[in-house]
Amino acid sequence: FVxxxxxxxxxxxxRQMEKFLKGQEIRFNEGxxxxxxxxxxxxxxxxxxxQADQSAAPTTCPSLEAPxxxxxxxxxxxxxxxxxxxxxxxxxxxxxxxxxxxxxGTWTGIGVTCKDISECASNPCxxxxxxxEGVSQYKCTCPQNWSGSHCQHxxxxxxxxxxxxxxxxxxxxxxxxxxxxxxxxxxxxxxxMSGTSDNSICQDVNECEVYRLDQGGxxxxxxxxxxxxxxxxxxxxxxxxxxxxxxxxDVDECLSQQQNCSQGTTCVNMGGGFQCVNPECPHSDxxxxxxxxxxxxxERNPCPMDSRLCHTAPKTVSFHYLSLPSNLxxxxxxxxxxxxxxxxxxxxxxxxxxIASGNSRGIxxxxxxxxxxxxxILVQQLRGPQEISVDVEMSEYSDRTFQAKHVARVHVLVSxxxx
Numbered sequence: 001f002v003x004x005x006x007x008x009x010x011x012x013x014x015r016q017m018e019k020f021l022k023g024q025e026i027r028f029n030e031g032x033x034x035x036x037x038x039x040x041x042x043x044x045x046x047x048x049x050x051q052a053d054q055s056a057a058p059t060t061c062p063s064l065e066a067p068x069x070x071x072x073x074x075x076x077x078x079x080x081x082x083x084x085x086x087x088x089x090x091x092x093x094x095x096x097x098x099x100x101x102x103x104x105g106t107w108t109g110i111g112v113t114c115k116d117i118s119e120c121a122s123n124p125c126x127x128x129x130x131x132x133e134g135v136s137q138y139k140c141t142c143p144q145n146w147s148g149s150h151c152q153h154x155x156x157x158x159x160x161x162x163x164x165x166x167x168x169x170x171x172x173x174x175x176x177x178x179x180x181x182x183x184x185x186x187x188x189x190x191x192x193m194s195g196t197s198d199n200s201i202c203q204d205v206n207e208c209e210v211y212r213l214d215q216g217g218x219x220x221x222x223x224x225x226x227x228x229x230x231x232x233x234x235x236x237x238x239x240x241x242x243x244x245x246x247x248x249x250d251v252d253e254c255l256s257q258q259q260n261c262s263q264g265t266t267c268v269n270m271g272g273g274f275q276c277v278n279p280e281c282p283h284s285d286x287x288x289x290x291x292x293x294x295x296x297x298x299e300r301n302p303c304p305m306d307s308r309l310c311h312t313a314p315k316t317v318s319f320h321y322l323s324l325p326s327n328l329x330x331x332x333x334x335x336x337x338x339x340x341x342x343x344x345x346x347x348x349x350x351x352x353x354x355i356a357s358g359n360s361r362g363i364x365x366x367x368x369x370x371x372x373x374x375x376x377i378l379v380q381q382l383r384g385p386q387e388i389s390v391d392v393e394m395s396e397y398s399d400r401t402f403q404a405k406h407v408a409r410v411h412v413l414v415s416x417x418x419x
Contacts, residue, residue: 059078059079059105060077060078060079060101060105061077061078061079061101061102061105061106061107062077062105062107063077064077064083064099064107066085067085067087067112067113067114068113068114069087069088069090069091069114069116070085070086070087070088070091070093070112070114071085071086071087071088072084072085073085073086077101078101079101079102079103080100080101081100081101082098082099082100082101083098083099083100083101083107084097084098085097085098085099085112087114088114090116090117091114091115091116091117092114092115092117093112093113093114094112094113094114094115095109095110095111095112095113096108096109096110096111096112097112119131119138120132120138124138124140124150125140125141125142125150125151126146126150126151126152127142127143127146127151127152128143128146128151129141129142129143129146129150129151141184147192147193147194147200148192148193153192153193153194163192163194163203163204163205163206164203164204164205164206164226167204169228170203170204170228171201171202171203171204172187172188172191172201172202172228173201173202174186174187174193174200174201174202175187175188185200187202188202188229189229190204190205190207190228190229190230191203191204191205191229192205204226204228204229205229206226206231207219207224207226207230207231208220208224208225208226208231209226211224219231219233219246220233220234220246221233221235221246221247221248221419222234222235222236222239222248222417222419223235223236232245233245233246235248236248236272236417237272237273238250238251238253238271238272238273239251239272239417239419247419248417248419249419250269250271250272250323250415252269253267253269253273253274254267254268254269254274255269258274259274259276261274261276262276264278265277265278266278266295266296268321268413269323270321270323270413270415271323271324271325271384271413271414271415271416271417272415272416272417275321275413277319277321278295279295279296279319279409281298281317282298282314282317286307286309286310287303287304287307287309287310288300288303288309288310288313289301290317296318296319296320297316297317297318297319298316298317298318299315299316300313300314300315300316312402312405313405314393314405314406314407315404315405315406316406316407317406317407317408317409318406318407318408318409319408319409319411320335320408320409320410320411321411321413322334322335322410322411322412322413323413323415324378324382324384324412324413324414324415325384325414325415325417325418325419326382326383326384326414326415326416326417326418327381327382327383327418328378328381328382328418329381330378330379330380330381331377331378331379332377332378333375333376333377333378334364334376334377334378334410334412335375335376335392335408335410336369336373336374336375336376337353337373337374337375337376337392337394337406337408338372338373338374338394339351339372339394339396339406340372348396348397348398348403349397349398349399349400350396350397350400351368351371351372351374351394351395351396351397352394352395352397353366353367353368353374353392353393353394353395354366354392354393354395355376355390355391355392355393356391356392356393356407357390357391358388358389358390358391359390361380362379362380363378363379363380363382363388363390364376364377364378364379364390365377365379366392374392374394376390376392376410382412382414383414383416384413384414384415384416384417385414385415385416386414387411387412387413387414388411388412388414389409389410389411389412390409390410390412391407391408391409391410392407392408392409392410393405393406393407393408394406394408
């Protein structure tokens, strides 16, 4: 049993097929467009590869040759490789000692040559002087009215500031010799030529004054003493010259037995000298009294049980002497204070540190460095000579209850010198 579709049904089916084909065409065209886009991107990326571009930078640089009187190190000329150059003895290198091959096929730096080293090449002789080569040295032959190793001194003008004049001990006759029918005179080291060519004399060079005028740094840490042809350094009283010949070090009179402290006093070294000290314990006050247990330590006598004032007084008072140079670099840690529990006895739970007196100018601060240690720190530069006394205290607490207080009296002795 077969039924035939009427005309309207056939038209509807045809329209549905037309829409289906139209959608298929759109999707095909979209896929084709995406494919073309991907193909173009791939072609573009491939064209950028160095292998695909005949005009891309080469992967090697031109070969380099060793300079005359020199040596080349390195035989590879690929990108990133280095070539090094050195010159033989008696020659100096001009140019780039190291050259690197770049990606564009060129070398970094500039070409290298080795030039002959000549003592006279730098024209060391001034004011028309003639340079004469020697073995690893040169000599300047000076024209009339000029003298010195570089012909830098005019002999007919007023003597320079650093020249020692009018003192026979600082003047010497020059050493003269006939060379090619001409007389050549010279001075010993530490002297310079003065006077005319017919009547010349060697005057001492004051090295201390030369360095002061040139501002090239101090020859001596403390004092420079000029002597004929040379100089030496001197230190103030109480200091000794170190082996370097220019620095000073304090003499510890207490160790070297150069002190004369009387019996009952103790020698304390300070910059440039010493002191004989005998620190006294705090005076008795009611129930509070102290006994000296060592030259620098006092301990409080036992307190009555009912005396609260005695228990809050310092349990120990110690004395410390510090010697400082002038203008010490700040901040500087000068003194450390700590506690230690007796064997078999628990130590305090906490400690508190502070400055009790002697810090009205704010020269010091007290701070904790760890749980058991406090530090006295200098925060202002001090110039000597001066002496400052500061009391540092440490309080012990257990279960937040005050247990004991310890006081350290620190005497700071500032030297007038910065060494």
